[in-house]
Amino acid sequence: MPLGKRGRPGTPSLLRELNDRAALDLLLNGQTLTRSQISEYTGVSRVTVSQMLARLEERGLVTIVGEQAGNRGPNAALYSVVPSSAYVAGLYMELDLVSAAVADVTGRRVADVSVDPNGAADPTELVRGVIERACASAGIDLARLSALVIGSPGVVDPRTGDPRLAVNLPAWHEGALDALRGALHKPVVIENDVNLAAMAERAVGAAKSANDFVLVWLGGGLGLATVLGGQLHRGTAGAAGEIGYLPVHGAPLHTDITLPDNGGFQLLAGGAAVRALAARHGFPAPSAAEAVRAAVAAQATDFLDELAQRVAVGVASVCVVLDPGLVVLGGEVGRAGGTELAGRVAAGVAAVSPARPRVVPTAVPGEPVLRGAMLAAVDQARAALLASVADPRAVPGDG
8 A cells, every 4th residue: 555545644633643642652651851851852843842742731641740940041841741641450369369559640559459359259340349449549430540450360361361260269260351341341451460470570670671581470379470572471372381280300290270289380389388398397387478488587498498499490490491591589489588599499490400590589569460460551551641642532441
């Protein structure tokens, strides 16, 4: 198709849209800028920048937030994106806890809530109730949400976006995504929880700005997130990273994949196995993380060495295939083990494989899955705002 028939190349309206999007994109990154700075970054004249900002102000997307003193002449106005121009929500589904947060388009959280699901049978009603409660806490109407991202354990089908195998959440099933979108009338995304944790790790944690790394999740269940070339690898069926099923020497294999402790690596280094190992070493505890935390405090070398060797079996299996260079130990157990566990795992991997990854504990402050869900939701809201500049009829948040 000839260029002239593909749209409006070079037309004044298209150039206005491109310029407006460029200015808004700069401000969405959290910067507070003057007209001169926007002119410098976008390469357009200050007169054009003034027109761009006027249009964005008229649409309620940009506002003046202060002044920058200059050497001569009047102070320059400082522009910022309007934080309330979009709101998003993130949610983390666990067996015994549902956590949610609401943030504005700058990423600033305005509400956090946690709810005990108490055996709720309908995930759609559960999610809707939690999100309504979070919005009420934030003082906004549910209709103002632009995006919702949900972190879920298990396999998420990359074709449909539905949870396909969430062993610990049997109420999650195919069709859940459409049901949620219909009930909330909002864009909803369900993402694997460990993948979201890896997004948070890359943004604000131990893998900050890393283009190649793996996150090994050590908790009640086991998981893996793989980032290669800056992109998450999900696999054809969305099952990439389900390392609890990894066949390992010394652990029996079962044939029913719907069982919580199916076999393989899960029976070697999953939460129940870590608790049993800790108890044998004199550190009984209600959870694997508490046992590991107590062992680290007591400098229990024998227990930490044996645990690290178990974890190293799975990590080495991953590293000889991917050779990522950086391995982050996440989850409650990875955080509890800290550098004491990470250093031992690195030595264990080096002893049995040619890979020599740097192994570090998670460094994401707070709940990494919920943090990742919020980051993903903010990205979606910002993309919707940028798209709305090209189509003034578009309303961010409409499903």
